[in-house]
Amino acid sequence: MNKKTVITGIGIVSPIGIGHKEFWKNLVSGNSGIAPMESLDLSRYHCKKGAEVKNLKPEEFLGQKGLRYLNKGTKFLASSVKLALDDAKLSIDDEVANQTGILIGSSLGNFSQTTDYFHDIVRENPSELSPMQSYDVALNSSINYASVIYKIKGFARTISSGFTSGIDAIGNAHKLIQNGKANIIIAGGFEQISFDLYMIFLLRKMLAGSNPTDREISMPFDKRRNGFIMSEGSYVFIMEDLEFALSRGAGIYGEISGFATIFAGNKMFHTGKRVEKARAAMEKCLNDANLSLHDVNLINANGNSGDLSDLIEAKAIGELFEKRGKEIPVCAVKSVVGECYGASGAMQTAAAVLSIHNSLIPPTINYEEKDPECDVNITNEKQLRDINTALVNSFDYSGNNSCLVLKKYE
Amino acid sequence: MxxxxxxxxxxxxxxxxxxxxxxxxxxxxxxxxxxxxxxxxxxxxxxxxxxxxxxxxxxxxxxxxxxxxxxxxxxxxxxxxxxxxxxxxxxxxxxxxxxxxxxxxxxxxxxxxxxxxxxxxxxxxxxxxxxxxxxxxxxxxxxxxxxxxxxxxxxxxxxxxxxxxxxxxxxxxxxxxxxxxxxxxxxxxxxxxxxxxxxxxxxxxxxxxxxxxxxxxxxxxxxxxxxxxxxxxxxxxxxRGADIYAELMSNGMSCDGHHMTAPHPEGAGAIKAMLDALSEAKLSYKDIDYINAHGTGTPLNDRMETLAIKSVFKERAKDIPVSSIKSMIGHTMGAASAIESVVSCLSIKNNIIPPTINYETPDPECDLDYVPNEGRERKVNCVLNNSFAFGGNNVTNIFSRL
Structure with missing residues (x-):
């Protein structure tokens, strides 16, 4: 009686390309988006690299009007929604507006605009600031903007659950469609690089090269890994009830068939327990999809080059899949695109569904030295391979473990 | 389910x-x-x-x-x-x-x-x-x-x-x-x-x-x-033998798709949220005993919400008590609708409706029963709780006595 959820459109604004075709081409070629950052003045700090979105011309998608009031993240999101709608050949007319919702995850959204605005409040006379200065500073204002310009009438929801925000939004949307509460949901995640975030991650020593002797490189599961590289972008999907998609003759990239999330607070648990919870999340997700371990033929890993997080993930894969844990291809796209926090789960979902659609696994670049503690099947070459079922892992350092299962639509 | x-x-x-x-x-x-x-x-x-x-x-x-x-x-x-x-x-x-x-x-x-x-x-x-x-x-x-x-x-x-x-x-x-x-x-x-x-x-x-x-x-x-x-x-x-305050019957969601800060003038989104909540709960507008309003005290919201309630509740609109606790505790923003949901459950448990205080002069455009200034004892079995946000982001929940 449950309905099926399919992906019929993909919209991407990323450091390695605008639109899913360019994203995919660069991803499978291993053309990294990581370079010294241009948008931040980092002359006083030793970590310099990031994966920034370049070459986005938001006026092509949004027009010129009002553009100057929008912050970077809103431009990313609203542009990617347009790309996804066009890709799905869907126009939100009066007939479908009421059945269409938007559900987006973001860990930090417009946080830097908010702190900039507050900076003005404490330095200037706050009652003289223009209301337009706070037009687009709330975390959910980007989603509101998209709902207004695309005339979405079903609902609009922003959720925030740290690095798993994007995948949690997609999982939430899947459940709403499965339970018959919506026919069309625009779901995904977006984030933007800002100085505030840079400082937060630098102070927490989460960035690659936080220790000046370490290399600044994203190399998930590699023995020499020492932190992640910041990234940004927006990754959204047109998700539809299968029957609805078929009735309008939509093209289908793949099916979302399971979702699960388990919290394992890093204060509550030692590493062994966190491995157990990560494993439990994957298992629960497969159960939710009514699939068995043997069905999985690709794992799109959280792997962000973090010392502990990659170890926990690799061990969880090994414990769950046992012997096959060393055989199933594991792909860590953050080696190419970096860690875009709340958007990562959505970025990985895009990579996974395109893997299924194109029967191709992107390379995990920079992978050279195997870590015996991370005994999973990683390769720095792309692989042609038929994929029926892909498991996507999205884990947050503060405790959320969320997983999504994607299937080939046949 | x-x-x-x-x-x-x-x-x-x-x-x-x-x-x-x-x-x-x-x-x-x-x-x-x-x-x-x-x-x-x-x-x-x-x-x-x-x-x-x-x-x-x-x-x-x-x-x-x-x-x-x-x-x-x-x-x-x-x-x-x-x-x-x-x-x-x-x-x-x-x-x-x-x-x-x-x-x-x-x-x-x-x-x-x-x-x-x-x-x-x-x-x-x-x-x-x-x-x-x-x-x-x-x-x-x-x-x-x-x-x-x-x-x-x-x-x-x-x-x-x-x-x-x-x-x-x-x-x-x-x-x-x-x-x-x-x-x-x-x-x-x-x-x-x-x-x-x-x-x-x-x-x-x-x-x-x-x-x-x-x-x-x-x-x-x-x-x-x-x-x-x-x-x-x-x-x-x-x-586990728990005491139950109320059943959550449904939630109706909608989005105005209209403006970043102003509500839809005729309350189209608010109406859809309330109607969806009623239909998901398989209830009629006749079943609601109390509306815990969004009622922010802004000229635009209160006029729009009144219009929307009239559209949904038709001939009963003027008979249903509608109150806004924001008159007493202010607009607690992200917490507001959660606090109002707690209060909706308490209304069901205690059969009391909290008032809209500071109500002095009736507005010809807002002509419902707003439970002015004094709480009211009344049998409350079913409460509809509205929340409308900037960007036209609306969610209505319905609570009912089990």
């Missing part, structure tokens, strides 16, 4: 801390507004807010910065709700099936503001590890999950003034679909100066008092606090 019930409540609001005091203050129409104390308002034209007063907590915080988070309110209300529900001992349950969803507008901001106020010349100086540990909005729920040992879904809902009802709607779907047994759900807010400024400069703040639906209403009064509920599946509650 499982049925979903409410078994525990917790409140921290401007006119009372703890459900008992808060409810007593609400039914007696106690105004929680006062002069802002948490930051200097001398440069503003308006100086009023509904701040939580005399709040004490056996603190888990190490220093002033981290103590300046909404966690103090959400933690306190969550603890009360869990104790109320009888779930304080969770060792015998599978906590992977216990989740948390909290709504906020900008609950993550106050610690940053605290630091930036002290070192305004250089933003980077404002950062230290204490802030880094509390920065992301999701820390609101991860801290609660850690404090209470919950291991299930964990999410912050950031949907401006309908955040609380979005969190409740999300939890409802998880419970109905069988993904979890128990959800700790609600909203929290600690007044950020950023939002005070935002509303102030939009000229949305009232100078002295909040007067929803009054002809001379001048705007909203910003407020803070937390409202938390324990929601669980009916089966789970029955099995």
């Amino acid at each position: 499982s049925r979903v019930v409410i078994t525990g409540l917790g409140l921290v609001i401007a006119n009372g801390i703890g459900v008992k005091d808060a409810w007593n203050a609400l039914v007696h129409g106690k105004d929680g507004a006062g002069d802002v104390t948490s930051f200097d308002t001398s440069q503003y034209k308006i100086h009023r807010a509904c701040e939580v007063k005399n709040f004490k907590i056996d603190t888990v915080f190490k220093n002033e910065t981290t103590a300046n988070t909404i966690h103090k309110y959400t933690y306190s209300a969550a603890k009360e709700a869990l104790e109320d529900s009888g779930l304080h001992d969770r060792t015998k349950y599978n906590c992977e099936r216990f989740g948390i969803a909290i709504g906020t507008l900008a609950g993550e901001l106050p610690p940053f503001e605290f630091l930036l106020r002290n070192s305004p010349e250089e933003k980077a100086n404002g950062f230290d590890m204490n802030v880094a540990l509390t920065y992301p909005p999701s820390s609101i729920t991860t801290l609660l999950s850690e404090d209470f040992g919950f291991e299930g879904p964990n999410m912050v809902s950031l949907n401006a003034c309908s955040s609380g009802n979005h969190a409740i709607a999300w939890a409802y779907d998880l419970l109905m679909g069988g993904m979890v047994d128990v959800m700790l759900v609600g909203g929290g807010e600690l007044i950020p100066q950023t939002e005070f400024t935002h509303f102030h400069n939009l000229k949305a703040l009232a100078p002295v008092k909040c007067q929803p639906f009054d002809r001379d209403r001048k705007g909203l009064i910003i407020g803070e606090g937390a409202g938390i509920m324990v929601m669980e599946t009916l089966d789970f509650a029955k099995k």
Whole structure:
């Protein structure tokens, strides 16, 4: 009686390309988006690299009007929604507006605009600031903007659950469609690089090269890994009830068939327990999809080059899949695109569904030295391979473990 | 599909801390507004807010910065709700099936503001590890999950003034679909100066008092606090013999798709949210005994909400009591609809409707029964709770006596 959820459109604004075709081409070629950052003045700090979105011309998608009031993240999101709608050949007319919702995850959204605005409040006379200065500073204002310009009438929801925000939004949307509460949901995640975030991650020593002797490189599961590289972008999907998609003759990239999330607070648990919870999340997700371990033929890993997080993930894969844990291809796209926090789960979902659609696994670049503690099947070459079922892992350092299962639509 | 019930409540609001005091203050129409104390308002034209007063907590915080988070309110209300529900001992349950969803507008901001106020010349100086540990909005729920040992879904809902009802709607779907047994759900807010400024400069703040639906209403009064509920599946509650306040029947969602800050003039989105909630609950407009209104006290919202209620409730519109507790505790933004949901459950339990205070002059455009100034005893079986946010983001929940 449950309905099926399919992906019929993909919209991407990323450091390695605008639109899913360019994203995919660069991803499978291993053309990294990581370079010294241009948008931040980092002359006083030793970590310099990031994966920034370049070459986005938001006026092509949004027009010129009002553009100057929008912050970077809103431009990313609203542009990617347009790309996804066009890709799905869907126009939100009066007939479908009421059945269409938007559900987006973001860990930090417009946080830097908010702190900039507050900076003005404490330095200037706050009652003289223009209301337009706070037009687009709330975390959910980007989603509101998209709902207004695309005339979405079903609902609009922003959720925030740290690095798993994007995948949690997609999982939430899947459940709403499965339970018959919506026919069309625009779901995904977006984030933007800002100085505030840079400082937060630098102070927490989460960035690659936080220790000046370490290399600044994203190399998930590699023995020499020492932190992640910041990234940004927006990754959204047109998700539809299968029957609805078929009735309008939509093209289908793949099916979302399971979702699960388990919290394992890093204060509550030692590493062994966190491995157990990560494993439990994957298992629960497969159960939710009514699939068995043997069905999985690709794992799109959280792997962000973090010392502990990659170890926990690799061990969880090994414990769950046992012997096959060393055989199933594991792909860590953050080696190419970096860690875009709340958007990562959505970025990985895009990579996974395109893997299924194109029967191709992107390379995990920079992978050279195997870590015996991370005994999973990683390769720095792309692989042609038929994929029926892909498991996507999205884990947050503060405790959320969320997983999504994607299937080939046949 | 499982049925979903409410078994525990917790409140921290401007006119009372703890459900008992808060409810007593609400039914007696106690105004929680006062002069802002948490930051200097001398440069503003308006100086009023509904701040939580005399709040004490056996603190888990190490220093002033981290103590300046909404966690103090959400933690306190969550603890009360869990104790109320009888779930304080969770060792015998599978906590992977216990989740948390909290709504906020900008609950993550106050610690940053605290630091930036002290070192305004250089933003980077404002950062230290204490802030880094509390920065992301999701820390609101991860801290609660850690404090209470919950291991299930964990999410912050950031949907401006309908955040609380979005969190409740999300939890409802998880419970109905069988993904979890128990959800700790609600909203929290600690007044950020950023939002005070935002509303102030939009000229949305009232100078002295909040007067929803009054002809001379001048705007909203910003407020803070937390409202938390324990929601669980009916089966789970029955099995453990829990006392039940009410059943959550449905949530209706909509989006105006109209404007970033103004509601749709005819209330199209609000109407859809209410109609969807009624139809999902398989109820008619004749079944509702009380409407807990969004009623912010702004000229636009209250006129629009009245129009929308008339459209949905037709000939009954003038007979159904409609009240706004924002008249007493201010607009607690992301926490508002969660606090109002707690109050809806209390109305069902006690058969009392809290009043709309500061109601002085009827407005020809707002001509419903707003329960003016005095609480009212009346059989309440079914409550409809509206929340409408900037951006036209609407969620309506319906609670019913089991």
